Each structure stands twice: as C-alpha cells, then as structure tokens.
Amino acid sequence: MTRVSIMRNPLALAVAGVAIAAALVAGLLMWRPAIAPISPPSPSSFDSQTKLAGARVIALGDCIVCHTAKGGKPFAGGLPLATPFGTIYATNITPDPGTGIGTWSLEAFTRAIRQGVSRDGHLLYPAFPYIHFTHMSDTDIAAAYAYLMTREPVAATAPANALMFPLNFRPLLAFWNALFLRPGEQQAGAAKDAEWNRGQLLVNGLGHCASCHSPLNMIGGEQPGHAFDGGVVDGWDAPALNMLGAAPKPWTKAQLAAYLRTGRASEHGAAAGPMLPVTRDLATVPAADVEAIAAYILSLQKPVAAPDRARAIPAGAGPMTAAQQRGATLFAASCAQCHGNAAPMQSLGQRPTLAFSTAVNADTPRNAIQMVLGGIAWHGEDTLNYMPAFGNVYTDEQIADLLSYVRATYSQRRAWTDIEATVAKIRKENDAR
Template sequence: MTRKSRLLAVGGALIVAAAIVAALLMWRPAIAPISPPAASSFDTQTKLAGARVVALGDCIVCHTAKGGQPFAGGLPLATPFGTIYATNITPDVETGIGSWSLEAFTRAVRYGVSRDGHLLYPAFPYIHFTRMSDGDIAAAYAYLMSREPVNAVAPPNDLIFPLNFRPPLAFWNILFLRSGERAADTTQDAEWNRGKLLVDGLGHCASCHSPLNAIGGEKTGHALDGGIVDGWEAPPLNALGAAPKPWTKEQLVMYLRSGRASEHGAAAGPMLPVTRDLATVPEEDVQAIATYLLSIQKPQPATLNAAAGSADHADPSPAAQRGAVLFAASCAQCHGPAAPMQSIGERPTLAFSTAVNASTPRNAAQMILSGNGWHGEDRMNYMPAFSEIYSDQEIADLVYYIRATYSQRGEWKDVEEMVAKVRKENNAR
C-alpha cells in the first residue's frame, strides 16, 4: 500500500468514525404521540401560572409571525448563518405540539430535542430554559395546551451548509448546553436568586445581550456584555451604571414594565415587545430582575461617567452642521429643548439616550431609519421612520449632529458606512 493510499484509508476511517460519533450523539428516541389533552384537564391556577411563565419567557414574541396567529410560528429569525423560522407551539396535532406529552415538552425545553427525536436549533434558547424548574415547565405546558389550535406550517429554514443539517448540533450542545436546574446562592437573598434565575434562565437575557462566537455560541466570560439582534445593538446589561445618569432600580423596573424610563428613554426594536410581556407579570418578578442586574455592574472607565451636557462641545463638523438643519426641520418638534414632549410630557433629553451615548452609531442610525411604530395605547413610544424620507448621507448627518450635540463621549467614526449597512440589513428582512 502506498503512502497516499494509507493516508486516504486513515482519512476515510476518521470520517466514518466521526459520522458514527455524530450519529450516537445526535440520536434521541421519539416520544410517543398523545391525544391532545383538553384545556379543562388543567386547573385554573396552573394555567395562570403558565401565563406568567410564558410571558417571562417572551414565547409569543418569537413564535408569532407578523400578522399571524399567536404562538403559530412562522416568524423569521435572522442569524449570522441564515434564517430560522419559529415553530408552531399551539396545540394543533398536525403542525403544532398537540401530540406532545409533558415529557416531550420538558425534553425540548431542557435539552433542545423535539418529540420525534430531532435536535432543535439553539435559536430556541434551551441552553437557558434548561434552568427552569419542573413546576414552571409544567405550568407553561398547561397554558400552551389551553390555547386555540392553529394549523400553520413554518417555512423551511434557510441556513448555510453544513448548518442546514442537524448533526453538528450534537457537538454544539457538548460545548454550550449545561442542562438542569441551578442551585440557589445561599449567600444572597430570595429576591436576588429569583432575579438571577429569571435573567439567566427563563428570561434568557444573554441570548440577545451577549456577543456570539464564530459558531453562534455566547462568548465565554462575556455574558451580558452586549450583542446584536435583528439589526439593533442590545446594550451591555452590566454597564447600566456607566450611563450619563446611572440607572436606579426604580427606573429599571419602570422601563422593563412600560418601555420608558425617566432620564433614559424609550424601548424600541426587539426590546419593545419584551416590555409589553413584562407589563403583564407581577411586579415582584421585574423587581427581582432589576435587583440582580444592578448587582452585576462592572467598573467602567471614568471618561464614560462624564455628566451629559457638562462640557462645551468642539466646533461641529460640516456633517453635523448639515444635520443641525435636518434636526430643526424634522426632530426639534419632539426632541428640541422647548418641545412640549419634554416640557409637558416629561420625556428625557437625548443627552440621556442609551442610543446617543452608545459605543457605536448602530442604534441611533436604526432609530432614525426604522422609527418606533404606532401601537395604539402605547403611542407615547411612537416615532416616525425616516428611511423613505432621507438618504443615507442625510441620516448620517443627523447621527453626527445628535452625537456632537447631546453626548460627551467623542465623535463616532464611519457613520455613513453604518447607516448603509443597517439599511441593507433592514431591506434584507
């Protein structure tokens, strides 16, 4: 046998061995289907507890397509590897989870395995949901099984090779899934432990607010350091103390339950529907989340804590000067210092805005491009979109202006490139 033949034989054997290992790691037995349990088979208190769990987990946000039925799936979830479509979690037998037993539902939540045994993509945050208690999982099951069944098939996922095949998920789970509940920290009180459980588990905050590595896992040691989701920057949750006006617990609770906070601004993008869900749960849950988040703040450079408006601004750049004209025409009515929205509506100045004081111009550009849609009784968060009104250069000029005028944190660079990038991302969705 020649050297080349030996190498080919060894290589072939390694490929076969890897395929066998992958098959063993991936294989999970199917769990027998059941007839859908009647909604009346679950007691009222369990279903009410389930509504609380489902709201804290933001299940309706990801499992409801635009214009679709609640929990019926079909929402496209953009990832760096392609698009995943959320599944139907109504109790429909053919297209939803109507034939799933509590055992099958628990396995999916804890281990990311479907009833028929195939592995689920981690866009479903089972690496966080695995921390849920048996009681919370059973309550969520009761609530979902009591919803109206909807016959709806999600579009096929559109992922790059080889991630359009599921075997690699077995190796991904070895790296990132640490299954099971977590013990409470006996050095902390009950509220803190409840908050940690909600942030790290059911609320899966790190799924959006952490940077991802090359294979889509949350970067080790960087939990809650900030991430990117749906074209928006999810700000670091461990730097709330570095805001121009550091967040207080009262403000954080108000923001999470209403989408607005004095001296900080309004929720937008993917965070806005999260606040709507949190408005429906007992305030004690949100108090616990705020307590935990404020306990994990990292020390920040002193330069980040300069009070907004405390220093004179340098002469504005030509771009900022052009932006000033646009601001006066389209923005000052709401955001100018004499605007009724601030003097009467008690809305915060842009000097305290998280987007305006962020490390990148992404959210400022996104806010001007996309705005904040009209939501009926939530109209106080409304802001019109300017993507069809202003060019990329004009939006960049506006971004330069608001940064130069309202922030003490230095000029952003390459704003034009960011605006063009965000617009392209938005158009691709």
C-alpha cells in the same frame, strides 16, 4: 492501500480505530428516540391556577414574540429569525395536532425545553434558547405546557429554514450541544437574599437575557467569560447589561424596573427594536418579578472610571462641521418638537434629554440609525413610546448628517465615523429580513 496492507500497518489500524470510535460517539450524540404522540389533551384537563401560572411563565420567556409572525396568529410560528448563518423560521407552538405541538406529551415538551430535542427526535436549532430554558423548574415547564395546550389551535406550517451548508445539517447540533448545553434545573444561590436569587433564576433561565446581550463566537455560541457584554440582535445592538453604571446617569433599580415594565425610563429613554415587545410582555407579570430581574442585573455591574460617571451636557465645543450644520437644520425641522431643549414633550411625557440616551451615547450609531429609519410604531393608546419613521423621508446622507449633529451636540463621546456607509448597510440588512 489494500485491505491486507491496512491490516499489517499498525498506524493505519489506529487511525481506522479512531475513525470508527468517532463515528460511534457521533452516532450516540446525534441519536434521540421519538416520544410517542398523544391525543391532544382537553383544555379542561388543566386547572385554572396552572394555566394562570403558565401565562406568567410564557410572558417572562417572551415566547409570543418569537413564535408569532407579523400579521399572524399568536404562537403559530413563521417569524423569520435572522442569524449570521441564515434565516430560521419559528415553529408553531399552538396545540394544532398536525402542524403544532398538539400531540406532544408533557414529557416531550420537557425534553425540548431541557435538551433542545423535538418530539420526533430531531434536534432543535439554538435560536430556541434551550441552553437557558433548561434551567427552568419542572413546575414552570408544566405550567407553560398547560398554558400553550389551552391556546387556540392554528394550522400553520413554518417555511423551510434557509441556512448555509453545513449548518443546515441538523445532526451537527449534537456537537454544538456538547459544547454549550448544560442541562438541568438551576438552584437558587445561598449567599444572597430572596429577591436576588429570584432575579438570578429569571435572568439566567427563563428570561434568557444573555442570549441577546452577549457576543457570539464563530459557531453561534455565547463567548465564555463574556456574558452580558452586549450583542447584536435583528440588526440592533443589545447593550452590555454589565455596564449600566457607565451611562451618563447610572441606572438605578427603580429606573431599570420602570423601563422593563413600561418600555421607558425618564432618565434614559424608550425601548425600541427587539426590546420593545419584551417590555410589553413584562408589563403583564407581577412587579416583584421585574424588580428581581433589575436587582440581579445591577449586581453584575463592572467598575466604571470616575470620569465616565459624570458626563455633562456639552455646551458647544468648537464650531460645527458642514455636515453637522446640515444636520442641525434637519433636527430643527423634524426632531426639535419632541427632543429640543424647550420641547413640552420632555416635561409632559417624561422624555429625557438626548444627552442621556443610550443610543446617542453608544459606541456605534447602529441603534440611533435604526430609530431614525424605523421609529417606534403606534401601539394603541400608549403614545409615549411613539416615534415616526424617517427612513422614507431622508436619504442616507441626510440621516448621517442628522446623527452627526445629535452626537456632537448631546454626547461627550468621540464622533461616530462612516455613518452614511453604516446607514446604507443597515437599510440593506433590514430589506433582507
């Protein structure tokens, strides 16, 4: 169609007009100006109370976990974050002026927190949970800035992200933000007490709990109406936080607070996988913060049918299958010393029976498989959370047999299916990280 014919065709003119308007809107959404760099501020320019408050904010936000590579310097970035769309590498947030945020002003830092925009104007990927951090208070943002700007500068450049096309085209994030980002500080509610309000602000903002514990849609956004329904993070199931009343022993505030601060709860089990470092950060913040988080989370619970509240430890329902018999032998050899009914560790170390384990009673065997494959690494003197890894000891079939036995013996829920295939899949996923 020639230019003259287009000008004479009203429909073509309308389509062209819509296209031009869409391009203009897209340009406006995508464009963000750079904020001028500054000279790195002197650590002495921040007062001690602000830095102390910043340490609390950084711990509640779990920043060091995502921004520290294995074996790397704190906050220097480089940690690979696996997503359904490829791998994103965490950035350097030390005050190094060349590779970190040393030349960022508080204004630039605040924009990144609230809008997901870097100092130079490029859009940040939402693996950085700015859709939740945006609800932080100005005071908390300033405190976090002060704390980070007084860390050791580390010159370290993160590897290039490895994302599939077209998601590696950053300007498309403008449309993602239009769908999911609601910027601005969240205000405390008026209908609840101070503890609940504090918990709401922490869980929905700084703690960004929904980012892990919610299912994602096909473009990586949290599914509307399904907050806290559970998700998958780094190959682990993040359990639904609104179904804690459905556990074999429903969670109490005291149990949940203890779990969040110590990584273990005497009637539920120990933290592992991505949750374990979160508990180690929460161990450093005031107990009142963790208790507020626990109070708010328990207020989110969905109704649970009465039979689900009173699952008893099964007393051998029917003969074992051949796989379960093989699993029983493996359990006696490798697990019974800590997890058997007569194991001293259960009384001395407050290890609960596996009948109360979240992983053993889960809908899928994913977390139980991860526990057997990788265990829980030794962490200084805190041996109560230690579990040896058996990924290099047992084959996929043996792990499937072992977990088939554990599920049948310690849970009243339906048997898991295709465990061996799931073990093989998870091994492959883990090797790719």
